[in-house]
Each structure stands twice: as C-alpha cells, then as structure tokens.
Amino acid sequence: xxxxxxxxHPPRLCAWLLGQFLRTEDRDHRxxxxxxxxxxxxxxxxxxxxxxxxxxxxxxxLPGLIRNSIYWSLTMFNNYLTIALRNIRRHKVFSFINITxxxxxxxxxxxxxxxIHFELSFDRFHDNFERICRVEQIIDHNGPKxxxxxxxxxxxxxxxxxxxEIKAVSRVISGGRVTLTLEGDQRIQERCFLADSAFFSIFxxxxxxxxxQTALDAPYSIVxxxxxxxxxxxxxxxxxxxxRLDDGNDYLVTGIMADVPDNSHITFDLLLSAVTISxxxxxxxxxxxxxxxxxxxxxxxxQQSVSSVNEKIRFILKKYQGEQSxxxxxxxxxxxxxxxxxxSHEFALVGxxxxxxxxxxxxxxxxxxxxxxxxxxxxxxxxxRAREVGLRKVSGAQRSSLVRQFLGxxxxxxxxxxxxxxxxMKIFLPEFNSIVNRELSLSFTQDWVFFAxxxxxxxxxxxxxxxxxxxFLSSFQPVNVLKGKYSSGSRNVLLRKALVVFQLFxxxxxxxxxxIILQQVNYLLHKDLGYNTDQMLTFPxxxxxxxxxxxxxxxxxxxxxxxxxxxxxxxxxxxxxWTRVSWEGAEDGQWIKMNVNYIDEDLLExxxxxxxKGRGFSREFGADKGNVVILNxxxxxxxxxxxxxxxxxxxxxxxxxxxxxxxxxxxxxxxFHFLSxxxxxxxxxxxxxxxxxxxxxxxxxxxxxxxxxxxxxxxDQFTEFFPDSVFAYRFLDEDFERMYQEERKSGKVIFYLxxxxxxxxxxxxxxxxxxxxxxRTKEIGIRKVMGAxxxxxxxxxxxxxxxxxxxxCVLAWPLSYYIMNKWLQNFLYRxxxxxxVFGLAGFAAVCVALMTVSFQxxxxxxxxxxxxxxxx
Amino acid sequence: xxxxxxxEEIVLLAIWRLQGNAYGVSIREQVSQATGRExxxxxxxVPLDKLNHKGFVNKTxxxxxxxxxxxxxxxxxxxxxxxxxLREIRRVQETLWEDIPKVAFD
Numbered sequence: 001x002x003x004x005x006x007x008x009h010p011p012r013l014c015a016w017l018l019g020q021f022l023r024t025e026d027r028d029h030r031x032x033x034x035x036x037x038x039x040x041x042x043x044x045x046x047x048x049x050x051x052x053x054x055x056x057x058x059x060x061x062l063p064g065l066i067r068n069s070i071y072w073s074l075t076m077f078n079n080y081l082t083i084a085l086r087n088i089r090r091h092k093v094f095s096f097i098n099i100t101x102x103x104x105x106x107x108x109x110x111x112x113x114x115x116i117h118f119e120l121s122f123d124r125f126h127d128n129f130e131r132i133c134r135v136e137q138i139i140d141h142n143g144p145k146x147x148x149x150x151x152x153x154x155x156x157x158x159x160x161x162x163x164x165e166i167k168a169v170s171r172v173i174s175g176g177r178v179t180l181t182l183e184g185d186q187r188i189q190e191r192c193f194l195a196d197s198a199f200f201s202i203f204x205x206x207x208x209x210x211x212x213q214t215a216l217d218a219p220y221s222i223v224x225x226x227x228x229x230x231x232x233x234x235x236x237x238x239x240x241x242x243x244r245l246d247d248g249n250d251y252l253v254t255g256i257m258a259d260v261p262d263n264s265h266i267t268f269d270l271l272l273s274a275v276t277i278s279x280x281x282x283x284x285x286x287x288x289x290x291x292x293x294x295x296x297x298x299x300x301x302x303q304q305s306v307s308s309v310n311e312k313i314r315f316i317l318k319k320y321q322g323e324q325s326x327x328x329x330x331x332x333x334x335x336x337x338x339x340x341x342x343x344s345h346e347f348a349l350v351g352x353x354x355x356x357x358x359x360x361x362x363x364x365x366x367x368x369x370x371x372x373x374x375x376x377x378x379x380x381x382x383x384x385r386a387r388e389v390g391l392r393k394v395s396g397a398q399r400s401s402l403v404r405q406f407l408g409x410x411x412x413x414x415x416x417x418x419x420x421x422x423x424x425m426k427i428f429l430p431e432f433n434s435i436v437n438r439e440l441s442l443s444f445t446q447d448w449v450f451f452a453x454x455x456x457x458x459x460x461x462x463x464x465x466x467x468x469x470x471x472f473l474s475s476f477q478p479v480n481v482l483k484g485k486y487s488s489g490s491r492n493v494l495l496r497k498a499l500v501v502f503q504l505f506x507x508x509x510x511x512x513x514x515x516i517i518l519q520q521v522n523y524l525l526h527k528d529l530g531y532n533t534d535q536m537l538t539f540p541x542x543x544x545x546x547x548x549x550x551x552x553x554x555x556x557x558x559x560x561x562x563x564x565x566x567x568x569x570x571x572x573x574x575x576x577x578w579t580r581v582s583w584e585g586a587e588d589g590q591w592i593k594m595n596v597n598y599i600d601e602d603l604l605e606x607x608x609x610x611x612x613k614g615r616g617f618s619r620e621f622g623a624d625k626g627n628v629v630i631l632n633x634x635x636x637x638x639x640x641x642x643x644x645x646x647x648x649x650x651x652x653x654x655x656x657x658x659x660x661x662x663x664x665x666x667x668x669x670x671x672f673h674f675l676s677x678x679x680x681x682x683x684x685x686x687x688x689x690x691x692x693x694x695x696x697x698x699x700x701x702x703x704x705x706x707x708x709x710x711x712x713x714x715x716d717q718f719t720e721f722f723p724d725s726v727f728a729y730r731f732l733d734e735d736f737e738r739m740y741q742e743e744r745k746s747g748k749v750i751f752y753l754x755x756x757x758x759x760x761x762x763x764x765x766x767x768x769x770x771x772x773x774x775x776r777t778k779e780i781g782i783r784k785v786m787g788a789x790x791x792x793x794x795x796x797x798x799x800x801x802x803x804x805x806x807x808x809c810v811l812a813w814p815l816s817y818y819i820m821n822k823w824l825q826n827f828l829y830r831x832x833x834x835x836x837v838f839g840l841a842g843f844a845a846v847c848v849a850l851m852t853v854s855f856q857x858x859x860x861x862x863x864x865x866x867x868x869x870x871x872x
Numbered sequence: 873x874x875x876x877x878x879x880e881e882i883v884l885l886a887i888w889r890l891q892g893n894a895y896g897v898s899i900r901e902q903v904s905q906a907t908g909r910e911x912x913x914x915x916x917x918v919p920l921d922k923l924n925h926k927g928f929v930n931k932t933x934x935x936x937x938x939x940x941x942x943x944x945x946x947x948x949x950x951x952x953x954x955x956x957x958l959r960e961i962r963r964v965q966e967t968l969w970e971d972i973p974k975v976a977f978d
Contacts, residue, residue: 009941010941026917026921026946028943028944029895029896029933029943029944029945029946030896030913030917030946031941031943032896032936032940032941032943032944032945032946033895033896033897033900033913033940034913035940035941035943036897036939036940037897039939039940039941057912057913060912060914061912061913061914061915061917062914063914064912064914064915064917064918065914065917065918067918068914068917068918068921072921
C-alpha cells in the first residue's frame with residue numbers, strides 16, 4: 001500500500017528542480033497544477049506515461065521559468081538599486097566618508113599588492129625556473145665564514161665535465177657599464193654582462209636573431225638587446241656588424257635578443273662572451289682555483305633535485321684546492337635570489353623579503369580599517385533605516401530578502417569605491433613607483449587577471465563589512481520600530497566602540513613605527529662614518545696611467561672651487577676586496593682576514609680621516625711607493641700589537657700586483673666604515689699605489705659655492721682626457737641614500753600608509769561623532785535649557801571619544817615597542833627606542849581625533865535648544 | 873495604456889471564458905485547445921505573472937485537495953482593468969482589420 005502510494009508521487013528530482021525556479025508564493029499551487037495533470041495521466045494511461053509526461057513537461061517548462069525568475073529578481077534589484085542610490089544621495093556626507101575611506105584603503109592595498117606581485121614574479125618567466133641555480137660558495141676564514149655569490153675562476157669547466165646531473169653551465173660576470181659611441185659622437189652607457197653560450201640554454205630570455213647556441217662562443221662576440229641594437233644601428237641590420245666599446249676593442253654582433261624584462265634579477269643591455277676576458281690576458285684569469293670572482297649558473301637535469309646535487313658538489317673544492325680546503329659549494333635556486341640572497345659579491349637586483357611582509361601586513365591593516373569604517377557607519381545609521389525595514393517587513397518582505405538588500409547595498413558601495421580606487425591608483429602609481437624604485441604599470445588589457453582580483457577583493461570587502469549591518473538591520477521588529485521605540489542597543493554600541501579602538505590602535509602603531517623607522521634611516525644616513533662625505537664628487541676614471549692621472553689632477557685642481565683630489569681603487573664606502581694577512585711574530589699558519597684598498601697620498605686628507613698613530617702616506621717620503629701600509633684600529637686590535645708602527649705584515653696574492661708581499665706598517669687610521677652600516681668595522685689595510693699605477697675611482701672635494709659650475713668644469717676636463725667615456729659622476733651622499741634605499745623605502749611607504757590609516761580612521765570618527773551628536777540632540781537641548789555651558793557640553797561629547805582614543809594608545813604602545821625592537825635588531829648600528837616616540841604618537845592620535853570630533857560636538861553644543869526641542 | 877502581448881491576450885481571454893474556474897490546469901487546456909498546439913505550464917505562467925503584476929487579474933487560493941497531492945489551487949479572476957485591456961486590444965485589431973479586405977483584393 002505504502003509502496004503504491006509512493007509511486008504515485010511525481011519524480012522527486014524534477015519536482016525539486018521546478019520548485020527552485022518558482023517563487024515562494026507561487027510554488028505550492030503551481031506544483032499542484034503539475035501534480036493534478038500527473039495524477040490524471042497516471043490513472044488513465046499508467047505510471048510510465050505519467051512519469052514521462054512530468055519529466056518532459058518539467059524540462060520544457062524550465063527555460064521559461066528561469067527567464068521568468070531572472071526577470072522578477074531584476075525587477076526587485078531595480079528597486080534595491082533605486083533605494084541604494086537614493087540613500088547615497090540623501091546622506092551625502094556619510095556616503096562620501098564611506099566611499100572615500102574604502103576607495104583609499106582599496107587603492108593602497110592594490111598598489112602594495114601590485115608591488116608584491118611584481119617582486120614575487122622575479123625570474124619566473126624562465127621556462128626552467130625550478131631547475132636553475134647559482135653556485136655559491138662558503139669561504140672559510142679560519143673560523144668566520146663568508147657566503148659568496150661567486151665561485152672559483154675555473155669552476156664552470158669542472159662542473160660541466162664532472163657532473164652529468166648538470167645540463168648546462170654558464171659564467172655570468174657583471175661587466176658594469178660600458179660606453180658605446182654612436183654616430184654624431186653621441187655616447188651611450190649600457191649595462192653589460194659577460195657569459196657563455198650556455199646562458200641561453202639555461203635562461204629563456206627571448207631570442208630574436210642569430211644562433212643562440214654559438215653566439216657567445218668566440219672572443220669579442222657581443223649580443224645586443226633590441227633597444228640597444230636600434231640605438232646603434234637604427235633600422236639597419238645589426239647582426240654581423242661590428243661595435244666598438246670603450247675598452248678599445250671591436251666586437252662582432254652575433255645575436256639580437258629581446259629586452260630583459262623588469263623582473264629579472266640579472267639586468268643588462270648587452271652581453272659579451274666570457275672568453276673575451278681570457279683572450280686579452282697573458283695568463284688566463286680563469287685558471288686559478290684560489291681566485292673567487294666568477295658567478296656560475298647551472299641548469300639541472302629534469303629529474304634532479306637541488307638537495308641531491310648539493311650533496312654531490314659540496315666538498316669538491318678539496319679536489320681542486322687541496323685537501324686542507326674548508327671551502328664549500330652550494331646551489332642557490334633562482335627562487336631564492338631576488339628576495340633572499342644576502343651574500344657578498346652580490347650583483348643581482350635584490351629586493352627585501354622583510355619589506356614584503358611589512359608592506360602586506362600594513363596594506364591589509366589599512367584595508368581592514370576602511371572596512372571597519374564602513375561597518376561602523378552603516379550600523380550607526382541603523383536608526384535612520386529602521387523605519388524602512390519595518391515598512392518592508394509589513395509589506396511582506398522576508399528577512400532573507402532584507403539581508404540580500406543590505407548586502408547588495410554594501411557591495412554596490414564597495415564597487416563604486418573600487419572604481420574610485422582604480423582612478424586613485426592611476427594617479428598615485430608614478431609616485432608609488434618612485435618610492436619603491438620599480439617600474440610598475442597598470443593596463444586594463446594586459447592585467448585582466450589583476451583587475452579580476454581587484455573585483456574579487458572589492459566584492460569580498462563589501463560582503464564582509466556588509467554582513468554585520470545586514471543581519472543587524474534585518475533583525476528589527478516592525479512593531480517596535482514603526483512605533484518609534486527604537487534604541488540602538490548596548491551590544492551594538494560596544495561593538496562600535498571596540499572597532500573604533502581597534503582603528504586608533506592600528507593608527508598609533510603605525511605612527512610610532514614610522515617615527516622610529518625614520519629615526520633609524522636618518523641615523524644611518526648621518527652617522528659619523530669616520531670621514532667626511534659633504535660635497536664629495538666621485539667618478540670612475542677608467543684605465544688611466546699614473547702620469548696621465550697626474551696631469552688630469554693638476555688640471556682640475558686649478559679651479560679655486562676644487563679643494564682636493566684623490567684616487568683609490570674601491571670607493572671608501574664600498575671597499576669589498578679581502579685578503580689573508582699574516583704578521584711579524586705570528587704563529588705558523590696564523591692569519592686574519594683583512595679588507596684591502598689601494599689609495600694615493602691625498603685620499604686620507606681629502607676624506608678627513610684621522611691618523612691615530614704613526615703617519616699617513618706622503619709624497620715627501622720617496623720610499624713610500626709600493627711597500628708601506630696603513631692599518632685601521634680594528635686590525636691592530638685583532639693582531640694584538642701594542643706599537644704597530646714600523647712592524648711588518650705579510651699577505652697572500654695581491655689583487656693588484658700579484659705575488660706575495662711583505663710591507664711595513666707606517667700608521668694607524670681611526671676606524672671608518674668602509675662598507676654600509678649593515679656591516680661591522682673589521683680589520684682593513686690601506687695600500688699606497690706603486691710608482692706607475694693609479695686608481696679606478698677619483699674623489700673630488702669641492703667647495704659649496706657654485707657647485708653646478710664646478711661640476712661642469714670637471715666634466716669638460718674629463719671629456720678632454722677621456723673622449724671615449726661618459727662622465728658618470730655621483731655625489732657621495734647620494735650614494736649613501738642609495739645604500740639604505742630598502743630602509744628608506746619601507747620608511748616612506750609606512751609613512752604614507754600611516755597617514756592614510758589615520759585619515760581613514762578620522763573619517764570614521766567624524767561619521768560616528770556626527771551620528772552620536774545627532775542622537776543626543778534632545779539631551780543636549782535639555783541640558784542647555786537647564787543651564788549647561790557650550791564648553792561643558794563639548795567636553796561631554798568629546799570625552800567619550802577621548803576615552804576610546806586613549807584605550808587605543810594604551811593597547812598600541814606595548815605592541816609597537818615589541819615590533820620596532822624586533823625590527824631594529826636587524827641593524828648593527830641602531831637608534832635606541834625612546835619613550836617619547838610613543839607619547840608623541842599617542843598625542844598625535846588624540847589631537848587628530850579630538851579635532852575631528854570637536855568639529856561636530858561644538859556645532860551641536862552651540863545649537864539653540866529651541867531648535868532641538870521644538871519638534872516633539 | 874500599454875497594449876497586451878499576444879500570449880497575455882490569449883491567456884486573459886481564456887480566463888474570461890473559464891468564468892471563475894480559471895487555474896493553471898484549466899487555463900492550459902483552454903489555450904491549447906484554442907490554438908491547436910500544446911502549451912507548457914511555463915508558457916502559461918509567464919504571461920500570468922505579468923498580467924497579475926499589471927493588475928489585470930486577481931488571485932485567490934482555494935483549499936488543498938488530495939487530487940493535487942495536498943496542494944491548493946490558485947484561481948484567477950479578471951479585474952475591471954483586465955476587461956478594459958481586452959476591449960482595448962479588440963478595438964485596435966478591428967480598426968486595423970477594417971480596411972484589409974479592400975487592400976487585399978485589389
């Protein structure tokens with residue numbers, strides 16, 4: 001009996017499907033229509049026919065029903081849209097605050113997202129991204145170890161022959177900038193690297209013309225990027241032509257490749273064949289295992305894992321450098337270079353993974369603050385909308401449709417904010433690019449994925465910040481609200497207060513963080529380095545004979561605004577050459593690692609460095625040439641000499657002269673920072689040039705008067721002496737700014753984000769304050785009638801917000817202390833955290849908050865009570 | 873007044889003819905018979921909803937019956953404006969038809 005009855009039911013799936021597309025009010029009787037005919041057919045023609053009829057009917061009816069339900073929901077949507085627009089228009093200030101806050105938050109979030117996306121995309125365009133590694137080295141300095149981006153000179157050949165796991169090996173040596181002379185004597189400087197042909201099997205830089213397999217096989221071969229090829233040859237065929245570089249050699253163009261993408265860690269405009277270096281030299285520079293200056297990249301075989309190959313190559317240097325060698329090799333995958341590499345001799349364009357974390361955290365915070373604003377203002381306005389909700393409910397609106405309406409409204413607002421955010425982004429992109437020092441772009445056609453993501457974020461923000469108000473608003477009882485018995489409820493007020501405290505909390509953390517970061521960057525830039533950096537003009541001198549340099553020097557020193565001229569191999573602030581040093585009286589095999597730089601007689605004075613013992617170099621001492629040395633205090637301390645002057649030190653192969661050296665210490669220089677402040681001051685020695693050698697870099701101390709004219713003068717002289725070179729001068733203090741650019745970058749970005757966070761938080765405060773005063777209009781009126789003064793009422797209104805602000809401060813202080821302390825730990829030389837910073841941050845937050853709130857409360861307090869009490 | 877669409881007109885006429893017994897099943901039968909082709913329920917409901925929205929018909933729900941799986945029946949009745957709309961469309965059609973024979977037989 002039961003089974004028969006159940007068989008009389010129409011097919012469940014079809015019935016359920018039909019029900020989905022019928023409106024609730026019509027669902028029952030329309031399904032009834034179907035069922036009536038179904039039963040009729042069942043009785044007259046049997047089960048089979050009836051079921052078939054039902055299915056076919058359902059299927060044929062569905063399209064019409066679907067179209068119908070879309071039509072009706074659109075009609076309802078139209079109504080919601082009208083109401084949403086009407087609300088935006090009616091409450092202009094509220095809507096403006098809402099949309100502006102959200103738009104700014106979104107725009108900043110998106111800019112940072114764009115930056116992070118770009119940073120993470122580095123090198124990923126290579127097809128073999130996962131299998132490309134750089135071979136790096138851990139050098140053992142008898143205890144202290146140093147990681148180098150470079151390997152021993154002959155390494156690439158050994159790797160290629162000994163390891164079948166490695167598919168391709170190429171040396172990739174930075175050649176700095178080279179100068180090309182164009183027609184009409186115009187000169188251009190281009191970034192240059194030297195590599196082997198395998199470079200193109202390892203990396204997938206797009207190839208344009210020529211044979212990439214052999215392009216860099218022969219000495220004096222050059223591969224140009226398209227831009228350079230066009231600069232040099234215009235529309236003419238470049239392949240097979242000859243280019244002359246400023247080293248005086250002619251290079252045969254063997255290939256043309258596409259320009260290097262911005263997100264490549266190796267950045268170059270042209271490539272020379274690495275074998276060119278061997279061709280010009282008497283002894284092959286790639287022959288000595290003790291020379292660690294060659295970066296090597298490898299492509300692993302398809303099945304090889306980095307760790308297994310790592311194990312195999314780790315100790316191979318014992319085979320080539322002798323059993324006593326403690327040096328190790330390891331592979332650094334391409335994915336770990338741009339953001340993670342912190343090794344010596346790094347030539348890559350490096351970013352900072354720390355910045356990525358900091359930026360994304362803050363951008364997210366700003367977005368959250370904006371979202372909170374949105375939530376706060378919408379719930380605060382609930383009184384205004386209570387009547388509407390009541391009326392809609394009375395007219396038969398379900399709670400779900402009200403939720404949908406309010407969610408729709410907040411999503412709509414978020415979408416409007418998104419449009420504004422895109423405009424803001426377009427406006428701020430150049431500024432942002434200059435802060436983060438990248439070339440980010442934004443084009444609708446190329447980055448559709450990004451814009452789809454943007455749409456997703458906007459929808460998500462709209463949804464998340466709309467959920468609470470939607471459920472809150474739709475919960476009103478029509479009976480109560482229509483009678484006017486509406487109160488916002490203490491739970492709701494508490495939540496709003498908590499949200500405001502949270503906003504101010506983040507603002508204070510950001511302000512104090514910004515101050516400390518700026519303090520630290522300022523400290524790095526202005527710390528006493530042990531030498532003077534003001535008005536110091538520096539430029540590379542190219543390969544210059546000593547006699548030529550002397551003439552050049554005598555020429556420019558004629559100018560009264562040129563105070564001193566000196567030359568050195570490495571710049572005083574980036575001396576990166578190291579050697580092993582032993583000394584008179586050292587035990588057998590005892591040595592220390594020392595930085596070494598060659599300077600001339602004028603350098604110490606030009607930079608104002610202090611000699612603490614002995615003397616500096618001087619032309620008066622003829623014997624000074626070649627066999628005297630000045631140590632820094634750190635070196636003397638490490639050796640342990642009481643009286644170093646007159647003693648001898650011995651060091652390994654001299655990087656400039658070759659051979660072993662035994663030299664006399666003539667003086668001790670006060671410690672100065674020969675590397676960035678990320679490095680400690682370690683032992684160093686300064687060598688004096690031998691008779692006929694001169695330096696790679698020239699430093700000119702000029703007076704502060706008429707700097708451009710002095711500059712132009714030096715440039716003229718330079719061009720006369722080096723007609724093939726470009727006068728690439730830099731001021732030393734600019735160099736320092738560049739040295740700390742990652743810190744400056746984070747300081748600036750955080751500064752802007754902090755300002756925006758505060759601005760958005762203030763928008764929220766402003767909105768809340770205006771709402772709160774409006775709600776208390778009658779109370780204020782009565783208080784005034786009873787004799788309260790404007791001041792006391794203003795204070796009454798302000799004090800509640802003041803309390804919230806103070807709460808925010810109190811919560812923010814410990815957290816920001818903790819975070820900033822952690823951040824400062826990254827620096828060897830750092831500022832102490834001063835308590836007043838937190839006071840200042842809190843004070844700033846309180847001031848801004850009070851100003852914002854007072855604007856509303858004073859107006860409310862000053863209003864005449866007759867106005868507020870008139871309508872009852 | 874906006875003119876009725878053809879399907880709305882047919883459904884509205886069917887409801888008028890059914891005189892108080894107009895609901896989904898009977899309307900569908902009526903229009904299927906009159907037009908000589910099978911109408912799906914969907915094809916009936918779409919114009920019905922529009923007619924209701926425009927205020928040409930009123931809905932009343934009857935008691936549920938077992939014959940309909942325990943579901944109620946929704947009866948449709950023409951309103952005054954519904955009747956007006958039908959007269960209006962008829963007038964339009966007749967005006968247009970008037971001159972056709974002369975033209976057609978020329």
